[in-house]
Amino acid sequence: MITTHKLKPTIPSRHSQPFRLTPHAWKSKKTSEHLNWLSVSDIHLGHLRTPTESILDNLEAILFDGRIADLDILFIAGDLFERQLEYNHPASGRILLFVDKLMDECSKHTCKLRVLEGTPSHDNKQNKIFDDVYATGKYSCDMKYVDTLSVEYLPDWDMRILYVPDKIRTTTQEVWDDTVKLLADLGITYVDMAIMHGAFSHQLPPMAKEVYVPEDWLKIVKHWILVGHVHFHSIYDRIGAGGSFDRLCHGEEGAKGLLMGTLNLKGDVKKDKIYFIENTRAKKYVTIDCTGDESVEVSLVKIEDIANRLPNDSYIRIRGEKGNPVFSNMAEVMKINLAHYWNKDEKLLEDEETLTEAEKEEGLESWVPIHLDKANIMGILLERLSSKQISGDVLQLAEGIIHESL
Numbered sequence: 001m002i003t004t005h006k007l008k009p010t011i012p013s014r015h016s017q018p019f020r021l022t023p024h025a026w027k028s029k030k031t032s033e034h035l036n037w038l039s040v041s042d043i044h045l046g047h048l049r050t051p052t053e054s055i056l057d058n059l060e061a062i063l064f065d066g067r068i069a070d071l072d073i074l075f076i077a078g079d080l081f082e083r084q085l086e087y088n089h090p091a092s093g094r095i096l097l098f099v100d101k102l103m104d105e106c107s108k109h110t111c112k113l114r115v116l117e118g119t120p121s122h123d124n125k126q127n128k129i130f131d132d133v134y135a136t137g138k139y140s141c142d143m144k145y146v147d148t149l150s151v152e153y154l155p156d157w158d159m160r161i162l163y164v165p166d167k168i169r170t171t172t173q174e175v176w177d178d179t180v181k182l183l184a185d186l187g188i189t190y191v192d193m194a195i196m197h198g199a200f201s202h203q204l205p206p207m208a209k210e211v212y213v214p215e216d217w218l219k220i221v222k223h224w225i226l227v228g229h230v231h232f233h234s235i236y237d238r239i240g241a242g243g244s245f246d247r248l249c250h251g252e253e254g255a256k257g258l259l260m261g262t263l264n265l266k267g268d269v270k271k272d273k274i275y276f277i278e279n280t281r282a283k284k285y286v287t288i289d290c291t292g293d294e295s296v297e298v299s300l301v302k303i304e305d306i307a308n309r310l311p312n313d314s315y316i317r318i319r320g321e322k323g324n325p326v327f328s329n330m331a332e333v334m335k336i337n338l339a340h341y342w343n344k345d346e347k348l349l350e351d352e353e354t355l356t357e358a359e360k361e362e363g364l365e366s367w368v369p370i371h372l373d374k375a376n377i378m379g380i381l382l383e384r385l386s387s388k389q390i391s392g393d394v395l396q397l398a399e400g401i402i403h404e405s406l
Contacts, residue, residue, distance in 0.1 A: 006138050010345035033266040034068055035157050038063075038256035041077035041197070041228025044122065045095055047097075048082070048285045049315065049341075051093035053245045058281045063259065064101065069109045071260075074102075076243075077228035078118025078166055078197030079128045099133050112154075117147035117165040118197045118228060149178060151191060157265055159192040162221065166197040166229060172210050183220060187341035193263065194225040200239060203230040204397055214239055223263045223272055233257065233276060240274055247283045250317050256282040284314035287345070290326045291319065299326040304336045309364075312339035319345040 030036060043059065044166045045052045068074065085092055090309045106113045115130045117123050144152070147161040151159050160178070175198075183189060194217065201211040207347035217225055218237055225239045231252055233243035242259040260390065288306055290299040299320075307316060318328055318333060326333065327344055334342045381402055 030070070030072055030392060032157060033264070034192075035159065035263040035265060036072045036260075037075065037193075037226075037263065038067070038071050038073075038194070038258065038260040039075040039077050039228075039240075039242055040224040040245055041118070041242055042079040042231055043076070043246070044079060044082035044244065044248055046082040046085045046089065046091050047248055050246055050248050052094055054283060056094060058279050060098065060101070061244060061281070062103060062277055062279065067260075068105045068111050071109070071111045073112040073114065074106065075195050075226060076115045076127070077117045078115075079122045079179055079228060080115070080118065081123050082248075084124050085121065085126065096133070099129055100138075103130070103134060103139045103141055103143060108144065111141065113141055113143040114152075114161075114163070114195065115143070115145045115147075115162060116195055116197055116228070119166045141310050146195075149175070149182060151182060151186060151188075158265075159265060160188065162191040162194040163194075164194065164196040164198065172198065173214050176212070179220070190220045190222050192265070194221045196225060196227040197229050197375075198227065199397075200236065200241075202236045202239075203232070203234060203241060206365075208397055212347070222271055222324065223265075224261070224274065226259060228367050233259070235274070238269075242276070245279055245282075247285050250285045250287060252285060252317065253287075255279075270332050284310050285317075286314060287317045287319050289319045290324055291321050291326070291347070293326070294321070294324045296329050299324075300329070300332065300336075301332055307337050307340060310340065312337070312338075313341070315341045315343075317343050317345050319347065320346045322346050 003291055012209060040063075042061070043055060045055060046048070046392055047055070065073075087097075101115065105111070114132075115127050117127055119124065124278075125147065127147075128145055132141075134143050143199065147165050148163075149165070149168050151367050152162050152163065163173060164179065169178060183191070196212075196217075199211045200214050200217075200323060201208070204211055218239070221238065223238065227239060227241050230241055231244035231248070232241070232254060233256075240259050240261075242257065243254075244256060245258055246256055247253075255276070255278050257276055257278040259276060261272065264271040265343045286306065288303050290302065293299040293302070303318065303326075304315075307314075310316070318326060318330070324346070327346055330342070330344060334340075381398070
């Protein structure tokens with residue numbers, strides 16, 4: 001069951017979270033004075049841990065519950081895919097079925113569909129599958145796949161939408177400069193809405209370099225900027241980030257879902273509405289901290305209590321200080337529920353984190369090398385970073401850097 005919480009019809013303040021809404025609580029009649037929209041991003045089909053089947057089942061439970069009938073336009077704001085998939089990949093058939101059903105529903109309800117290209121290491125132009133399937137002539141919906149910096153005019157609402165795919169220039173400054181030039185070439189000073197894939201400075205730690213400056217973009221967008229890429233949902237002024245639709249790794253324990261709302265095109269911008277629809281069936285990635293537990297028995301009781309309340313196929317990470325006896329009893333831990341995925345996060349004691357050169361050399365004698373390749377390096381590096389209790393936004397930044405390096 002997808003449950004959410006009703007949203008107040010006001011614009012949230014900076015740094016607040018989007019309001020939550022029950023799936024059937026939002027109804028808004030289609031008119032030329034309002035634009036009813038939905039935006040979902042960072043779906044990551046083909047993910048190595050969270051199954052594509054599970055992600056799409058959850059997404060379809062939200063999209064295909066009659067919701068599209070109330071929409072004027074639906075945006076997929078980048079990173080539909082996790083990685084390059086071959087046509088014979090087990091997930092490819094399921095993805096094609098989703099694309100077909102989505103365009104069929106949009107056709108039935110006269111809902112426009114826009115699919116934005118995301119991070120190259122994820123989407124890699126695979127979103128063009130919408131163009132390929134649409135070319136069969138089966139669908140009547142207004143569908144566009146967007147992989148260039150561009151502005152679209154929608155005459156039914158007398159409005160313009162700016163599209164900014166990810167990595168279309170070498171730097172974010174170049175993207176901004178070319179956007180300003182594009183608007184000037186079109187003879188306009190602003191657009192009504194922007195759909196982007198990338199990171200704003202308020203979404204990532206200060207050390208992040210290639211980020212967009214919120215204040216720049218807010219000057220040229222009258223209503224809402226909807227952005228994908230960072231996996232945590234947030235609101236900053238009129239910049240809305242839905243975050244990733246499902247959970248994909250440890251460190252993403254927060255709510256997952258998508259955004260929807262209404263633009264008030266003929267009146268006060270402050271009367272725009274925005275909602276967060278929560279995917280309550282998102283894959284569970286849970287960390288159980290056993291640091292300082294009095295005994296193995298205490299840890300096992302704690303772990304069993306939490307694990308038995310989780311759905312099968314959850315990812316559970318056991319955390320504790322180095323030498324915690326729970327780690328030598330992982331076989332017993334895993335017997336609690338064999339349907340879960342288990343791993344451990346053994347932290348070094350503070351006095352063990354600084355070793356002498358002699359100790360380091362001695363340690364090398366018993367060091368067992370790990371084989372690294374493109375298939376496993378992402379998981380190993382992210383797991384190592386997670387073990388250092390690094391925040392989720394830093395993990396997201398690290399994942400992007402690793403993908404670019406590969």
